Amino acid sequence: MSATTEPQRTSGPPREVVRVHVPERSVASELRAIKIVWKRELIRYRSDRIRIVTTLIQPLLFLFVLGSGLQSLSAASTHGVNLKTFIFPGILCISVMFTAMFSAASIVWDREFGFLREMMVAPVRRSSIVIGKCLGGATVASFQGLIVLCLAGAVHVPYAPTLILGVLVLQVLLAFAITAFGVMVAARISQMQSFMGVMQMVVMPMFFISGALFPVSGLPGWLGVLNRLDPLTYAVDPMRRLVFSHLHVTPLARRVLDPGVTWWSWHVPAVLEAAIIVALGLVMLAVAIWEFNASE
Amino acid sequence: MSEATATTVPPDDRGASEPPPAIVVRGLEKSFGEVLAVRGVDFEVKTGEVFGFLGPNGAGKTTTINMCCTLVKPTGGTATVAGHDVVRDRDNVRRNIGLVFQETTLDGYLTAEQNLRLHAELYGVQSSLVPARMQQVMEMVGLWERKDSPVRTFSGGMKRRLEIARGLMHSPRVLFLDEPTIGLDPQTRRSIWSYIRTLKESEEITIFMTTHYMDEAEWCDRIAIMDQGVIVALDSPEALKAQVGADRIRIETEDDEAAISSLRERFGIEAVISEGALTFRIPSGEEFVPRLFAGLGVPIRSVSVSRPTLDDVFMSYTGSSIRDVEESGGSERNKIMMQVMSGGGGRR
Numbered sequence: 001m002s003a004t005t006e007p008q009r010t011s012g013p014p015r016e017v018v019r020v021h022v023p024e025r026s027v028a029s030e031l032r033a034i035k036i037v038w039k040r041e042l043i044r045y046r047s048d049r050i051r052i053v054t055t056l057i058q059p060l061l062f063l064f065v066l067g068s069g070l071q072s073l074s075a076a077s078t079h080g081v082n083l084k085t086f087i088f089p090g091i092l093c094i095s096v097m098f099t100a101m102f103s104a105a106s107i108v109w110d111r112e113f114g115f116l117r118e119m120m121v122a123p124v125r126r127s128s129i130v131i132g133k134c135l136g137g138a139t140v141a142s143f144q145g146l147i148v149l150c151l152a153g154a155v156h157v158p159y160a161p162t163l164i165l166g167v168l169v170l171q172v173l174l175a176f177a178i179t180a181f182g183v184m185v186a187a188r189i190s191q192m193q194s195f196m197g198v199m200q201m202v203v204m205p206m207f208f209i210s211g212a213l214f215p216v217s218g219l220p221g222w223l224g225v226l227n228r229l230d231p232l233t234y235a236v237d238p239m240r241r242l243v244f245s246h247l248h249v250t251p252l253a254r255r256v257l258d259p260g261v262t263w264w265s266w267h268v269p270a271v272l273e274a275a276i277i278v279a280l281g282l283v284m285l286a287v288a289i290w291e292f293n294a295s296e
Numbered sequence: 297m298s299e300a301t302a303t304t305v306p307p308d309d310r311g312a313s314e315p316p317p318a319i320v321v322r323g324l325e326k327s328f329g330e331v332l333a334v335r336g337v338d339f340e341v342k343t344g345e346v347f348g349f350l351g352p353n354g355a356g357k358t359t360t361i362n363m364c365c366t367l368v369k370p371t372g373g374t375a376t377v378a379g380h381d382v383v384r385d386r387d388n389v390r391r392n393i394g395l396v397f398q399e400t401t402l403d404g405y406l407t408a409e410q411n412l413r414l415h416a417e418l419y420g421v422q423s424s425l426v427p428a429r430m431q432q433v434m435e436m437v438g439l440w441e442r443k444d445s446p447v448r449t450f451s452g453g454m455k456r457r458l459e460i461a462r463g464l465m466h467s468p469r470v471l472f473l474d475e476p477t478i479g480l481d482p483q484t485r486r487s488i489w490s491y492i493r494t495l496k497e498s499e500e501i502t503i504f505m506t507t508h509y510m511d512e513a514e515w516c517d518r519i520a521i522m523d524q525g526v527i528v529a530l531d532s533p534e535a536l537k538a539q540v541g542a543d544r545i546r547i548e549t550e551d552d553e554a555a556i557s558s559l560r561e562r563f564g565i566e567a568v569i570s571e572g573a574l575t576f577r578i579p580s581g582e583e584f585v586p587r588l589f590a591g592l593g594v595p596i597r598s599v600s601v602s603r604p605t606l607d608d609v610f611m612s613y614t615g616s617s618i619r620d621v622e623e624s625g626g627s628e629r630n631k632i633m634m635q636v637m638s639g640g641g642g643r644r
Contacts, residue, residue, distance in 0.1 A: 018429040020421045022391040029420040036417035114401035122418035123390040
C-alpha cells in the first residue's frame with residue numbers, strides 16, 4: 001500500500017509553538033462551559049431559518065385558521081370577545097413549547113452525530129453541559145415566543161409594556177421547564193423517531209387539556225381533574241390573566257372566559273402557578289443532570 | 297502477556313533525566329457482562345513516543361483506549377495517564393489528554409473555527425491564547441483557509457484532520473487516536489501520518505493510537521499486538537520483525553513437484569505453492585540462496601527473498617492466519633465502502 005512510503009514532512013520554517021494549558025476545574029471554568037453550550041444553541045438557532053419558520057406554522061394555524069373558522073360558532077358565548085383574542089395566550093404558550101421541544105431534541109441528534117461525546121469528555125461537570133443546554137433551549141424558545149407576541153395587534157391585544165414584560169417572564173419560565181423536560185427524556189432515548197414519538201404523545205395531550213383553547217371552568221368532571229393535573233395549565237392560566245387584565249371586556253365576559261384555575265373552589269394565585277412551573281422545571285433539570293451523570 | 301511486561305523498559309534503565317512514562321497500565325481488565333473484552337493487559341508508554349495498538353477488530357483495542365481516556369470504567373487493574381489515575385482522578389486525566397475518535401464528533405452546523413472555539417471554551421483554555429493556538433493547529437492540518445466553512449461541507453478526510461486539530465487545541469500531553477485513518481484514501485492517510493510525525497517533532501506530546509493497518513504500525517516507535525483481549529507482543533516494529541527471524545523465499549522452478557520433494561529431502565523444508573511460486577521461510581534467507589542453487593537439483597527460473605513484515609509478526613503471534621485473512625478482507629471492503637460514502641475522502 002502506498003502509505004508505506006515515507007510520508008512527506010510538512011516542511012516550513014520551524015516556528016514557536018503556542019502552548020496553552022488547561023487550568024484546574026473551578027466555578028469560573030464551569031460558568032464558561034455553561035456559556036459556550038448556551039451560545040451554541042443560539043448559533044444553531046440563528047443559522048437555521050427554516051426551523052424558525054416551520055415552528056411558527058403550527059401556532060399560527062391554530063390562531064388564525066382555528067380562531068377565525070370557529071369565530072361564528074363561538075360568537076354567542078364569548079360575549080363580544082374575539083375567539084382569536086381568547087386563545088392568544090394559549091398560542092403564546094404552545095409556540096414556546098414546540099420550540100423548546102425541538103431544542104431538547106438536538107441532544108438526540110448530538111448523540112447520533114457524536115457531538116455529545118465531545119461535550120461529555122470535556123473536563124467539566126456534566127451538570128454544566130445540561131444547564132447550558134436548558135438555558136440555551138429556553139432562550140431560543142423565548143425568542144420564538146417573542147415573534148408570536150409581535151402579532152398581538154392582529155388579535156386585538158394591546159402592546160402594553162407591562163404585558164410584554166409579563167408575557168416574556170412567563171415564556172422564559174415555561175421554555176426552561178419544557179426544555180428541561182425534553183432533555184430529561186432525551187437522556188434516555190437514543191433515536192430521533194422514538195424521541196419525536198414520545199414528544200407527540202406528551203405534548204399534544206398537554207396542549208389540548210391545558211385550557212389553551214377553552215375556559216377552565218365548568219368542565220366535565222374527568223376533564224377538570226386532568227386539566228388541574230396538566231402542568232401546562234399553570235402556564236396558560238397566568239398568561240391569560242395577564243392578557244385579559246389589559247383588555248377592555250365586560251365583567252361577564254371576564255368571568256366566563258378568564259375564570260382562573262381553582263383547586264376545590266380555591267383560586268390559585270398567578271404567582272403560585274408560576275412557582276409550580278419553576279419548581280417542575282428545576283425538578284426535571286435535576287433528574288436530567290442525574291441521568292447524564294449516571295451514564296458513562 | 298509475559299512478553300509484554302518483559303519488553304517494557306525496566307525501571308533502573310530509566311535515568312533520572314528521563315521523564316516518567318506517559319501511560320502506565322497494570323492488569324487492566326474490562327468485562328461487559330459475561331464477555332471479557334480486555335483480559336488483564338500491562339504496558340507502559342514512554343513520554344514522547346508514538347505508541348501503536350495493533351490488532352483485528354474486536355481484539356479489545358478500542359476498549360483499552362477508552363479505559364485509558366476515562367470513557368469506560370475498568371472492571372479490574374489500574375491505568376495512569378500523565379501521572380493521574382483514570383478512575384480516581386478522572387478530571388485531571390481529561391485535562392491532559394486529547395481525543396480523536398473513530399467516528400466523527402464535530403458539530404456539522406458550526407464552522408471549523410466555531411468547533412475549535414467551543415472546544416477551547418469547554419477546556420478552559422486562556423482566551424488570549426485561543427486565536428494563535430487555533431491558527432497554529434489549523435495550519436498544521438491545512439484547514440486554516442477553510443476555517444469559516446460549516447463542517448458539514450467538509451469531506452471525510454477534512455473532518456478527520458479537523459478533529460486532530462481540535463484534539464490538540466488545549467495542548468494535551470497525550471493524544472489518543474482511535475483508528476485515525478480508518479476509511480480514508482491512501483493519500484489522506486499519508487498526510488495524516490505526516491501530521492503525526494510533525495507533531496512529534498514540534499510539540500512535547502505522546503501519541504497513543506490504535507490501527508489495524510499493518511503498514512501504519514510501521515510508523516510507530518513501538519507497537520503492542522493485541523488479540524482476543526490480551527497483548528501478545530510489544531516492541532519496536534524492527535525488533536518484532538527480527539523476533540520472527542525467518543525470511544520468506546519465493547522461487548519459480550521448471551518442476552515444482554520435484555522441487556518440493558527435493559526441498560523436503562535435502563534441506564528439511566516444507567514449501568507450499570502459492571500464486572504460482574514455491575514459498576517457504578528460512579532464517580537468513582540471503583545466505584541460503586547459494587546453497588539452494590547448488591543443492592536443489594531442479595532448474596530455478598527466479599528467486600526472491602523478503603524480510604519479515606508485520607503481517608508475518610502478527611501471524612506468528614496470533615497463529616490463526618485464516619481469521620487474519622478474513623479480517624483484512626473485511627476491513628478492506630469496509631474501507632472501500634467508507635471511501636465511497638465520504639466521496640473519496642480527499643481534499644475538496
